[in-house]
Amino acid sequence: MINPIEGLGLFTKQTDGVSGDNTAANVLGTAVNAATTAVAGPGFGDVLGSMATDAINAVKGGETASFAGIQGKANTREVVDAVLQAEQALKTATAFRDKIVSAYLDITKMQI
Incomplete structure (x- = not known):
């Protein structure tokens, strides 16, 4: 049987912004935040x-x-x-x- 999407852990809510779990959403969010802060050049x-x-x-x-x-x-x-x-x-x-x-x-x- 196919597992529902919610069971994959992709759509978890972060309560405090820093979480110990390594779900795909948290890893993706961390990568996006790192990429956003890495671009600190002129606009x-x-x-x-x-x-x-x-x-x-x-x-x-x-x-x-x-x-x-x-x-x-x-x-x-x-x-x-x-x-x-x-x-x-x-x-x-x-x-x-x-x-x-x-x-x-x-x-x-x-x-x-």
């Missing part, structure tokens, strides 16, 4: 914020190098490198913005 907003700051700094660096090149204080190679780096940062930021807007629009189209 998504922090990553996007630092990325935006880096892009702004790259564009400012390109502008500064351009002005220095106009004044004759920087050689052409330095100006070109700084401007190309600023252009790449701007393209990356624009691509991220487009992907985020596209994902937002996809989410708003989902049926509830």
